[in-house]
Amino acid sequence: MSEKKGFLGKLISGLTKTRDNLKSGIDSIFSGFSEIDEDFYEELEEVLIMADIGVATTEKIIDDLREKVKEQKIKEISVCRELLIRSIKEQMRVEETAYEFEHEKSVVLLIGVNGVGKTTSVGKLAGQLKAQGKKVILAAADTFRAAAIEQLTEWSNRANVELIAGQEGGDPAAVVYDAVNAAKARKADVLICDTAGRLHNKKNLMEELRKINRIIDREYPEAHRETLVVLDGTTGQNALAQAKQFGEVADITGIILTKLDGTAKGGIAIAIQSEMHIPVKYIGIGEKIEDLQKFDADAFVDALFTTSEHME
Known part of the structure; x- marks a missing residue:
């Protein structure tokens, strides 16, 4: 506790x-x-x-x-x-069912633009699931950003989970293909895929996600699917706009809201959930693995309306 x-x-x-x-x-x-x-x-x-x-x-x-x-x-x-x-x-x-993927063989895709803390969220989620005794495999399917593979390698070492990566600039779908087959062969519980986020080129992003989804559907039809959009809480209404745009290219099942420490725009968590009918499933408030946690509406709203003295 x-x-x-x-x-x-x-x-x-x-x-x-x-x-x-x-x-x-x-x-x-x-x-x-x-x-x-x-x-x-x-x-x-x-x-x-x-x-x-x-x-x-x-x-x-x-x-x-x-x-x-x-x-x-x-x-x-x-x-x-x-x-x-x-x-x-x-x-x-x-809903309680929001975290079903943790208890089933599942593939979790994280999508989001660069700079929102997507790769870091992949690493933190992997670390937490591993700590729960799950067998986790990571896929570095963000092949466009040079630092993404390095960053994920660092996280996979820290969380002590296996990483499947390709070449920088390679085909993300090929990485996912390899990762899915590794997950099946090694009987992994959860496969978490870091994907590239380029909203300014929606058509490419759409194609890429479609291709990735096709591969997972074909190679691993029995897997529970989870698609989480990572949004930067400090951007306020802009985060909501991004969520809507990603909603047009992917079947989003949940949201990870990062960087809620120190922002004056924390109310955006309420707006996103209410307007999009997609639950905020995790919130991030710092750099450490444990600084990403499941979203608790009561605790969040109480933290918004209560002074620190009341919380002791």
């Missing part, structure tokens, strides 16, 4: 900027208004949008709040605050 506790502490401190933005705005609304009227809702809406929760998601949250206030005939502002927090948590619940 200490690792989980340490992560929660890091999450709380990492979300300080987001929380300060959100909390000061919300505190001033809840102390400045004595009744729940139209002005109250409007101000609340503005604060949520400014915290990068996004327009569409904010509207959902406010509508949900209005409905509950009406239904339950609520007059007290303080009760309204609890309802608001509950409503945000409801937007973010991750």
Whole structure:
């Protein structure tokens, strides 16, 4: 549990900027208004949008709040605050089935543009699964970025898992083909593939992913499939736009949101989950292997709305 506790502490401190933005705005609304009227809702809406929760998601949250206030005939502002927090948590619940791939023979593809922490996330995920006693194989299918193969080699050594790599500039699908066959031959539990992320050239990316998926379908049809998009939490609304673009070229099953330490845009986690109906499955808040963890909606929202003293 200490690792989980340490992560929660890091999450709380990492979300300080987001929380300060959100909390000061919300505190001033809840102390400045004595009744729940139209002005109250409007101000609340503005604060949520400014915290990068996004327009569409904010509207959902406010509508949900209005409905509950009406239904339950609520007059007290303080009760309204609890309802608001509950409503945000409801937007973010991750189903238990989200992590089924951990318990089945599976192939996990990580996609995302360069610089978002994709290769690092592959390494961290491999390390965690290995620590759970899984047999993990990595595929270095990002053959375009020179440093990607080196970086992944380093992670595979650190996590003590096998890496299948090709030549720099080689065919990513060929690497995946070799990796799938290695995974089957060595009876691996999970094969994790690092892929190139070039959104500016969507057509190529689409072709590449199609080819990779075809190979996995053909060579390893029984494998559980997971496609995770890695997004940089510091980019706020831009991360949401990227998620949507990747959604056009791949069948995304989940999101890894990295670099949430020190950003004022942590609210984007809520927006992505709510607008795309794709769960944020992991969040990253640092460099170490244990700094990537399964997403816990309650802990996240509590970290956004609670001061550190309350968390002790």
